[in-house]
Amino acid sequence: GESVGLHLPTLSVQEGDNSIINCAYSNSASDYFIWYKQESGKGPQFIIDIRSNMDKRQGQRVTVLLNKTVKHLSLQIAATQPGDSAVYFCAETTPHNNDYKLSFGAGTTVTVRA
Template identity: 90%
Template structure:
């Protein structure tokens, strides 16, 4: 019979629009958060990070927002371009703990329509 694989959630946006990718994290004690971008056939690449003492951080065309009350992290991409099409992962850690490790989310696919 036909086998069905697991599919990542997909966000489809029009080129030039702003994209918002959301992530719910699990550990209320986590104090460090990071976003990665993974293009097809490549390893994850760092986009932006934020510590829990901040609620917003901006980079080049990207902004990360942190809402600790509801354990929510979002990545905003301004003026989305075809090159932004990729899988995006959020990750969290408790950095104050010895040998802390990042825990990754399952990822969201961003598809940019020309």
């Protein structure tokens, strides 16, 4: 079946180091991908998105990489801070098929060590 999933459920990182969160997807028709951050008791917060015609996109301290050949997505966070501790989800959708509902992976819990 089609699914979006993450390689590791948890990630512990030292404050100031870079973090890399990975995500695999199986729907080759997916053409729009989003990373969300979810803090405890809150709804998901948009971080960054990327369309399938790109392989890299940068934001403030974050970079998303897309490898369509192996259906892999990653989120890189530079100089990780305590406030980055949260659950991170990748999500995908297929707007070109008029399908806008998001399919989410199970999430990676990131813990930043001081």
